[in-house]
Amino acid sequence: MSIDYQERIPNNVDLNSDRRLQRALEHWQPKFIDWWKELGPESFQAADVFLRTAVSVDAQGWASYGFVKMPDYRWGIFLADRVADRTIGFGDEMGKPVWQEVPGEYRSTLRRLIVTQGDTEPASVEQQRRLGLICPSLYDLRNLFQVNVEEGRHLWAMVYLLHAYFGRDGREEAEEMLYRHAGDANNPRILSTFNEPIDDWLSFFMFTYFTDRDGKYQLKSLAESAFDPLSRTCTFMLTEEAHHMFVGETGIGRVVQRTVEKMQELKSDDPALLRRHGVIDLPTVQRYINFWFSSALDLFGAEISSNAANYFGTGLKGRPDEASYADHSLLATEHTLYRPDGKGGVEAETVVARSAVNHMTRDAYAKDCEIGVKRWNRTLEKAGIDFRFQLPSDRFRRTIGVWANVPTDTQGNPISAAEFERRRGEFLPSAEDRAYVKSLMQPVTEPGKMAAWIAPPARGIDNKPVEYEYVHLQ
Numbered sequence: 227m228s229i230d231y232q233e234r235i236p237n238n239v240d241l242n243s244d245r246r247l248q249r250a251l252e253h254w255q256p257k258f259i260d261w262w263k264e265l266g267p268e269s270f271q272a273a274d275v276f277l278r279t280a281v282s283v284d285a286q287g288w289a290s291y292g293f294v295k296m297p298d299y300r301w302g303i304f305l306a307d308r309v310a311d312r313t314i315g316f317g318d319e320m321g322k323p324v325w326q327e328v329p330g331e332y333r334s335t336l337r338r339l340i341v342t343q344g345d346t347e348p349a350s351v352e353q354q355r356r357l358g359l360i361c362p363s364l365y366d367l368r369n370l371f372q373v374n375v376e377e378g379r380h381l382w383a384m385v386y387l388l389h390a391y392f393g394r395d396g397r398e399e400a401e402e403m404l405y406r407h408a409g410d411a412n413n414p415r416i417l418s419t420f421n422e423p424i425d426d427w428l429s430f431f432m433f434t435y436f437t438d439r440d441g442k443y444q445l446k447s448l449a450e451s452a453f454d455p456l457s458r459t460c461t462f463m464l465t466e467e468a469h470h471m472f473v474g475e476t477g478i479g480r481v482v483q484r485t486v487e488k489m490q491e492l493k494s495d496d497p498a499l500l501r502r503h504g505v506i507d508l509p510t511v512q513r514y515i516n517f518w519f520s521s522a523l524d525l526f527g528a529e530i531s532s533n534a535a536n537y538f539g540t541g542l543k544g545r546p547d548e549a550s551y552a553d554h555s556l557l558a559t560e561h562t563l564y565r566p567d568g569k570g571g572v573e574a575e576t577v578v579a580r581s582a583v584n585h586m587t588r589d590a591y592a593k594d595c596e597i598g599v600k601r602w603n604r605t606l607e608k609a610g611i612d613f614r615f616q617l618p619s620d621r622f623r624r625t626i627g628v629w630a631n632v633p634t635d636t637q638g639n640p641i642s643a644a645e646f647e648r649r650r651g652e653f654l655p656s657a658e659d660r661a662y663v664k665s666l667m668q669p670v671t672e673p674g675k676m677a678a679w680i681a682p683p684a685r686g687i688d689n690k691p692v693e694y695e696y697v698h699l700q
């Protein structure tokens with residue numbers, strides 16, 4: 227079904243035919259706009275931004291580009307087209323028709339999954355709200371705002387499901403989405419990563435590379451759901467997600483590129499010298515990777531999880547690309563993982579595979595994370611630089627799962643708490659690192675100009691040149 231832009235709430239779900247639902251969402255809409263104006267991008271609400279807006283849910287040609295003031299962005303409700311005769315692809319109900327309504331017995335579990343997903347979307351907008359004031363270029367500023375408005379739309383996607391399928395409880399949950407705030411001491415966002423401040427652009431690129439990619443994997447898992455409206459919603463959200471990760475991968479790539487150019491010019495890899503010349507030294511980039519990757523791993527939940535086994539068995543949530551696996555029951559196979567033995571060593575534990583769904587999803591995620599790392603390393607290799615980036619071990623700095631609060635080095639070797647503290651500055655960004663990176667964050671808003679710590683992008687947006695004026699400041 228095509229998207230109706232004549233409506234107050236653009237949609238392709240025939241909202242017009244359900245007046246109650248339409249009224250309920252129209253009641254929520256001004257609250258969302260108030261939230262956006264108060265906690266969305268600071269200082270740029272009146273700027274004209276070159277944004278893409280979804281105009282169809284086809285994989286090709288689904289977006290159109292034009293200048294929009296962010297509060298006027300047409301946030302709407304877009305579900306991928308229904309797949310005829312779709313059946314459940316895994317778990318105990320495998321092969322049965324998917325559900326168009328929520329089965330009573332799964333109501334609270336499903337609501338909780340949708341709320342957890344939905345909560346991350348406005349959280350990220352809140353986390354990123356001050357980045358515009360310190361943008362490295364208009365091109366980057368536009369990308370930030372594109373990501374922000376789409377995360378706003380992802381909130382709409384989950385709020386639609388809550389309103390349409392969860393009655394009064396759902397409407398209450400939708401309100402709560404605008405009351406919890408990232409980093410709020412009394413009323414924080416649900417998952418811890420979404421309370422971490424993002425106040426420099428290196429962190430923003432790390433977040434869009436690592437954390438938005440968790441989004442990709444969680445959305446892929448939910449796209450497998452037996453609850454068909456959730457599946458269709460997530461399938462379309464994934465179309466938008468690709469750009470967020472592109473911003474992260476190319477953003478980090480451009481930082482690395484700039485540093486490499488400086489290293490060649492100065493014929494030095496001395497971090498202090500490079501910092502005096504205004505670029506971000508490679509070990510600092512590595513420490514940011516260590517921080518954000520380990521933080522993102524926690525978003526997959528515990529490796530051994532009865533919740534996850536339950537979601538899988540009941541058909542609520544599968545694995546990403548479930549069809550690519552041979553076994554869709556996971557009751558007859560086993561899965562081995564490594565855990566601390568409590569004596570400073572490591573031991574193997576074998577569990578029924580269904581209990582290890584979170585682990586499998588996380589492994590698929592980590593593999594996907596490697597792709598960018600390889601690309602950044604190619605830049606180093608081509609420049610004849612010996613340094614190589616590496617993802618830290620999945621045991622490193624965990625707060626969830628079997629390795630929670632077990633100190634290890636970045637290779638995953640258990641170490642004492644004292645040694646961890648002694649080497650903290652080798653593993654993770656120090657206060658000095660953060661202060662240095664922050665000191666570079668001076669706004670650059672002349673069309674085509676880039677901050678000195680980042681290389682220009684290879685190309686512009688929608689075939690426009692890099693020098694294009696992507697944001698018209700007021």
Ligand code: BYC
Nearest residue numbers: 342343346350437438441444524525526527528531533534
């Ligand atoms: N923090 O069985 P377990 C995105 C809790 S990002 C705090 O291991 P489960 C985006 C858990 O709730 C994608 N608590 O967990 C990115 C449970 O509590 P109870 C977001 C945590 O349920 C960038 C207990 O620990 N989407 O879209 O298998 C920008 C034991 O849990 C955490 C989703 O998350 C944590 N990290 O899995 C914008 C998808 N981990 O029951 C957007 C929906 C676990 O003991 N969520 N706990 O009280 C889920 O599927 C699951 O809730 C999780 C956890 C994967 C998060």
Ligand code: FE
Nearest residue numbers: 347377380441
């Ligand atoms: Fe999102």
Ligand code: FE
Nearest residue numbers: 438441467470
């Ligand atoms: Fe995203």
